Amino acid sequence: MELLSIRGLAKAYGGAVALRGASLTLSAGQTLALMGENGAGKSTLIKILAGAVAADGGEIRLAGQPIAPRSPAEAHRLGLRFIHQELNIVAGLSVAENLWLGRPYPRRFGLVDWRALHARAGAALARLGVEHIAPQTILSRLPVGDRMLVKIASAFIDESGEPARVFVMDEPTAALTAQESQRLFRIVAALRARGCGVLYVSHRLDEVLTLADRITVLRDGQTAATLDAETATKAALIAAMTGGRAIDSAGGPAEASGAAAALTVEALSGEGLDDVAFTLGRGEILGVAGLAGAGAERLTRALVNGAGRLRLDGKPAAIRSPADAWAQGVALCPRERRAQGLLLMQDVARNIALPHLSRLNRWRFFLDRRRELGVAVEAGQRVRLKARGPRQKVRTLSGGNQQKAMFARAIAGPLRVLLLDEPTRGVDVGAKFDIYALLRELARAGAGVLVASSDQEELLHICSRILVMRDGRLAASASAADLTPQTLLALCYGES
């Protein structure tokens, strides 16, 4: 039975056309994956469904009835539930309070009945098969994956209107570890079993192919293809998304050069790490994997914050702060590009040139604006940054181009070692392969590249060697050629 059908949906923002006749069909008890490059129209389609923007044309039917939600509240009443990439939660409140945000609390004698609230919250979590989260826990104490589960559970609480019929999940695994993603997949399966439809937006090909029944691909605001997940291949999906444009032709992991060491970590402790030691060769792309909390996500920051004894090109190096690191040719791309990476209100050129200002000056004091601009433009071109010009505000760039701006910053000066944390999070396929190609090029030019990532497919794809972190220690090191996704995951869990 057709649960949700969209026909010829159109929307333009001023002169910019976002959707020009997109269509899709979602049946009850099915998962439909929605894919497409950034700017293909996915977000606009979801915003129309959620009642956040109004369509210019087209038709949406829910269980055969035409609908046109005019507000998020109306979409909720119709039985549509949305789980966004950016979590809408209050970190200082408990799990139960977050579940009941915006809903009337159970009361007793006019006061909040906390016992009833916690019992109902526990029941809501249990319906998802989540038993390990106590409703009283303050949300900020939970790992990101558990916060996501709380958010999903809140979509299940029906106080008014229609019960949930369609779940729209927008990049839900972007911030999750492999382990947490697995739990989410089980929940998606349970939703289908209850007869709900799941519209699942993701950039991750492997994930989509295993999870979805069918896959609809948007390109330039139109439906480019709808494929059966049983028979679809990654190549077919990429071709549909890009319109056949060839990408990542280099393919395959980088070769270990076996050359001299670029970075030698003799001992790295503190910040949750325990005596980590390894060597990163010149021209090598070295991956760091691990479950959430295992330390992979803290490694790059610990390296620049002076937690360890390091050597650069074999010589002892004093790196006590990011400033020391940049000064010695160690560049850093932090994990959260908006919170830790970019100056969003400032322009592209200023963002790229920032770590290199000590070279871009006259008489060591005055800023050399012309060279600032020149360096930024050159670096921007090398990473294929798409911007109207070097003075465009970073805030107005797409996610992929913001990521590229961080890469441009990293390569704008002399580069010996590049430290990356989640280099392609929330980035579309095209930009992702641009980034992979760039990393290979940098490695070929002799830089050592360290990539910490929760995307195992990514690590296996680009790295020559992968370090596995467990409980803050370096648990294993293996050549990527000897690993499969299964064996890598097993190493992360410590069951080899």
Place this chain on the structure above:
Amino acid sequence: MARFLSRFGTPLGFLLLIAFFGFELPGTFFTSRNLINISQQMSMLAVVSATMTVVMAMGDFDLSVGSIASLAGIVAAIAFVAGAPPLVAVPLALAVGLAAGLVNGFLVAYVGIMPFIATLGALTVFSGLAFRLSDGKTIFGAAIPAAFGGFARGGVSVGGVTIPHLTLVAAAVLFLVWLFLEQTVLGRRLYAIGGNAEAARLAGVRIKPLKLLAFGLSGLGAAAAGLMLASRVASANPTQGAGLMLDAIAAVFLGMTMSENGEPRAPFTLIGVLLLGVLGNGLTQLDVDSYVRDIITGSIIIVAVAAGSLGKAREG
């Protein structure tokens, strides 16, 4: 329209204000004597606002500038009483201001106290020091050298018009702050801290020494303004800088509404200072009660900044 008003509301209001006073005060407002008078009246505020711009470029505040100004004036006066010549007393007072600013910077950058709290505490301490050193009395009379008091009354004659020394000092400080913030590497880094301190740190900006420097400059500017005040009245009292802090922050805020990405910039701060200065001068000439003047000044600041944030909210 909303965006236009939010960015150009402040200069537009400034022009309207000038037109209004020119119309209401024919023959007295637009005289070179009055305009020069205005420039001299607001030169102290211009200096403090200029160095406040440096601190606010990092996204911080300095609430202690008024009491540093008072303290610097008292220090100079006491040095005069002890027989020191201006060449000793003036650098001494400036050094005290710089040291006071560095104390603020140390508390904010190295101890990690919020600027609001650190400089609020400092405000009270420096004010208390000024009272203690002066016994709460105004220091004046023969002890103040004629050369010191004469500086503020003197000027440089340009084509028949005498530009007061104080106006020239204010112009020089504004120019130096503009040069520092917009033409130097350190200025770029200060704005980076204001944009996103954690991102700036991870991109290799050393935040602590820069904060120390910025607060030090703010203290130095406040001390300079205190000396200018003291020179103007050839005396020093422990409350003479009291009004400077709120007006300086208001002037920088008025200027920030004009900048494209909400950053404080020296030329825009100047417009904020001019607006406040013209308003004060015009209303005084119209014999408007000083309490009413406060109400009008405060309202203008709120309206300007509200218009600025309304435009931003709509954009976002």
